[in-house]
């Protein structure tokens with residue numbers, strides 16, 4: 001995958017108290033060895049309430065495990081009860097934030113404009129958005145999945161420049177996650193060919209809009225019922241640079257095995 005370091009990100013969703021989070025991160029730190037954490041980037045995405053605990057843990061121990069949040073506000077501060085801003089996440093030294101997860105889009109009515117606003121809010125605060133795109137079952141059955149996902153990508157990145165998509169050090173300023181909605185939490189995993197088909201279409205789309213160099217740097221993940229047993233197959237696609245893992249990221253042994261497979 002042309003020098004792109006694989007990224008395995010665990011989306012814990014609304015699971016684990018801060019105390020349980022500490023236990024899981026300690027377990028990961030214990031079972032993953034330094035060369036594995038160098039070869040693959042390992043990131044956990046806890047609920048907001050556990051971020052501070054995870055920060056304290058990984059900073060104190062110099063663990064090479066990254067962390068980030070599952071959502072952020074479009075706004076930076078003010079009268080937005082219940083919201084959490086990019087500035088607050090940046091103050092917790094989060095590196096990543098998920099934007100446009102299908103559960104946010106469907107359960108919380110986030111449309112393309114909101115998703116684009118959140119991508120911009122993340123970038124404004126130096127956070128790397130993990131931008132999720134993906135089609136539902138009907139779109140897939142109609143054979144319109146590639147067009148659907150590239151349209152979501154276009155809408156979310158509206159008005160951005162190539163510089164914003166790559167960080168000053170040459171690393172990634174944004175991560176894309178292809179997550180077919182029909183495969184999320186269903187146990188139904190896309191085939192390696194399905195994953196590669198869409199990831200392999202998103203990259204040229206990025207190249208068209210932002211240039212080949214940027215498209216070659218940005219990492220594109222697959223997400224949807226990834227487990228240790230199917231990781232190698234999924235990651236075999238040349239445009240699949242890692243995985244966004246939901247359910248399986250709550251099991252320390254399983255998640256560590258996924259990370260090891262990616263390393």
Ligand code: PEP
Pocket residue numbers: 011179183184185186187223224225226244245246247248
């Ligand atoms: C997700 O929510 O991002 C996800 C991929 O979930 P799961 O792995 O449980 O399908």
